[in-house]
Amino acid sequence: MRLDGVWLRYRRHGPWVLRQVDATIGAGEVAVVLGRNGVGKSTLLQLAAGVLRPSRGRVVDRPAVVGWVPERFPADQPFTVGAYLSAMGRVAGLSGPAADRAVAHWVERLGLTRFHDVRLPQLSKGTAQKVGLAQAMLRPPGLLVLDEPWEGLDAAARELVPEMIGEVLAGGGAVLVSDHRGETVRLPGARHWSVADGTLTEAAPSDGSAVAVVELAVPAAGLAAAVARLRADGHQILRIRDHAVPPAAGSPERSVTPCPADPEAVPGGAPGVVSEVGSGTRAGGAPGVVSEAVPGGAPGVVSEVGSGARAGGAPGVVSDVAREAPGGDAGRSGVTSEVSG
Ligand SMILES: Nc1ncnc2c1ncn2[C@@H]1O[C@H](COP(=O)(O)OP(=O)(O)OP(=O)(O)O)[C@@H](O)[C@H]1O
Incomplete structure (x- = not known):
């Protein structure tokens, strides 16, 4: 499917x-x-799913079967779960028996059995x-479009989302998923589309071969x-x-503490270091420590302290920690870097 010079207001x-969004997503x-609240992620997904029509430009080669999961399920409909899903199966083009089989499968899989006869408005958000x-x-959709699919789901159901995505991909489908909370770390091999200022840019692949740690x-x-x-x-x-507990020199991954998916869960009261892998670098303008990965021609590690940064452009980069940052406040800085090629 291709978004060809798509504009939307x-x-x-x-x-x-x-404005002028060009993007292509292929089978599998x-x-x-990705993007901040209100930048247009949902808008982009609705254009891809065919829920919205572009004001200018066009969307071509959209698969015949599109699965669309909005950010908020419209629960103000007077149907039971079973009746609603059966009707949706028919709308999707399934025969009556095929719809019934599909409904039984997904109701069981998503733990909805006891809600089968409950009316939609009576359901909890999750x-x-x-x-x-x-x-x-x-x-089975040729294109599955998921808008913040993890929102409101319990732990078991959250695990199902990557599973469902994997099944669509394995069946030759394509998947678009929006996420502002970092859950996508569970989607290895995913392409990253960033929306900002009305435009879409694709980040370099984060397959581990072209990223660096900062x-x-x-x-x-x-x-x-x-x-x-x-x-x-x-x-x-x-x-x-905590920057008072630096990682072992040359082995920044050794002291990894799993990072909570929910940014709100990050302990805000203590000084901290964040390690991140991704496709671009943001310099911290103020004291504190964060680690992130950026694309490079080769794997590398960059350590940054305060507002100064040095990037490693070659393999074999080493971070040396636990020294006072150049020109920094000794009470707040605890990391400096040595870069070697
Ligand atoms: N139906 C609508 N009518 C008018 N403006 C809208 C409509 N839907 C969204 N917008 C506006 O379009 C912009 C992009 O909204 P959109 O929901 O696509 O952003 P988003 O990146 O998905 O945000 P979030 O992360 O909060 O879900 C926002 O300024 C929003 O107010």
Whole structure:
């Protein structure tokens, strides 16, 4: 499927939400749409799914079967779960018996059995979201479009999302998924599309062969916000650490602490280091420490302290830690870097 010079605004003479978006997604590919709140991720997904029509440009080669999971399932409909899903199966082109079989399969798989005869408005947000996932999968989609699919789901259901994505990809489908919380770390091989200022840019692949690790210092009070911002920009957080406990020299991954998917869960009260892998670098403008990965011609590690950064452009880069940052405040800085090629 291809978005060909797509522009979108919601009303005549209104502001453009998207301008001249060109993007292609092929069979067996997944693209994660990243960006801050309100930049137009949902708009882009709705254009891809065919829910919205471009104001200018066109969307071509959209697969015949599209599974669309909106950010909020429209639960204000007077149907039971079973009746709604059966009807959606028919809408998707399944015969009655085939729809029934598909509904039985997905109801069981998503743990919806006891809600089969419950009316949609009576469902909790998370359960309604599962109904939204189920309806999109009743007929194997050639394109699955998921808008923030993890929102509101319990732990078990969250695990199902990457599974469902994997099944669509294995069946030759394509998947677009938006995410501002970093859950996509569970989607290896995903392409990263970043939306900002009305345009879409694709980040370099994060398959591990073209990324580097950067350590950034951030103010402790701004840690959660920094993590959220970095994730929104498409970077992968590897770890968060107190800069008073530096990692072993030359082995920054050794002391990795799993980073919570929810930026709100980041302990904001303590100074911290965030390790991130991704496709671009953001320099920390203030003291503190963050690690992130950036694309490079070769694997590498970059350590950054305060507002200064040095990038390793060659393999075999070493981070040396636990020394006072050049020109920094000894009480707040604890990392400096040595780069070798
Ligand atoms: N139906 C609509 N009518 C008018 N403006 C809209 C409509 N839907 C979205 N917008 C506007 O378009 C812009 C992009 O919204 P969109 O929902 O696509 O962003 P988003 O990146 O998905 O945000 P979030 O991360 O909060 O879901 C916002 O300024 C929003 O207010």
